[in-house]
Amino acid sequence: xxxxxxxxxxxxxxxxxxxxxxxxxxxxxxxxxxxxxxxxxxxxxxxxxxxxxxxxxxxxxxxxxxxxxxxxxxxxxxxxxxxxxxxxxxxxxxxxxxxxxxxxxxxxxxxxxxxxxxxxxxxxxxxxxxxxxxxxxxxxxxxxxxxxxx
Ligand SMILES: [Zn+2]
Numbered sequence: 001x002x003x004x005x006x007x008x009x010x011x012x013x014x015x016x017x018x019x020x021x022x023x024x025x026x027x028x029x030x031x032x033x034x035x036x037x038x039x040x041x042x043x044x045x046x047x048x049x050x051x052x053x054x055x056x057x058x059x060x061x062x063x064x065x066x067x068x069x070x071x072x073x074x075x076x077x078x079x080x081x082x083x084x085x086x087x088x089x090x091x092x093x094x095x096x097x098x099x100x101x102x103x104x105x106x107x108x109x110x111x112x113x114x115x116x117x118x119x120x121x122x123x124x125x126x127x128x129x130x131x132x133x134x135x136x137x138x139x140x141x142x143x144x145x146x147x148x149x150x
Contacts, residue, residue: 016051016109016127018087027051027085053109054132055083062098077101081129095130106132 018029023045026037031049035042060079077098082088093101094112107129 015111016053016083016089018049018051019046020049020085021046027083027087029083029087029089049085051083051085051087051109053083053127055081055089055107055129057093057101057103057105057107058082058088059103060093060101079107079129081107089127092128093130094128101131108132 016029017031018027019031019035020027021035021037021042023042024035024038026035027049028036029051032046034040035046057079058081060077062075063078064075075098077093077096078090079093079101080088080090091109093107094110109127110130112126112128
């Protein structure tokens with residue numbers, strides 16, 4: 001998958017850039033210089049890969065004592081997310097009450113403010129995840145059929 005130059009120049013944590021082993025088809029995040037699946041066989045066969053950003057929660061916890069700079073979030077949910085390609089990432093879940101985050105929830109990556117250094121005023125940004133609205137039986141059927149045609 002081609003990665004636009006703009007994103008390529010940003011740090012890895014600003015976007016879901018990982019690596020893909022073309023030898024055994026394993027995906028890694030963050031990117032690795034050697035595949036954790038086939039090790040030496042992967043030399044020269046790893047390529048940069050931008051994850052689609054969709055996946056599901058495989059484990060979650062609520063952080064009640066935010067780290068310095070994260071105070072503005074109060075208690076917030078952190079989850080281990082298995083991306084659809086197979087790699088796992090730990091990230092904050094936003095736009096949902098902490099108690100509603102559960103295993104199997106579909107999520108997608110969003111680019112959000114991570115925190116702020118109150119002394120320097122520096123604002124940190126990074127990838128977080130937000131729940132994906134699953135097609136429910138009560139959804140408007142016309143909207144579903146439009147999506148199916150895409
Ligand atoms: Zn491999």
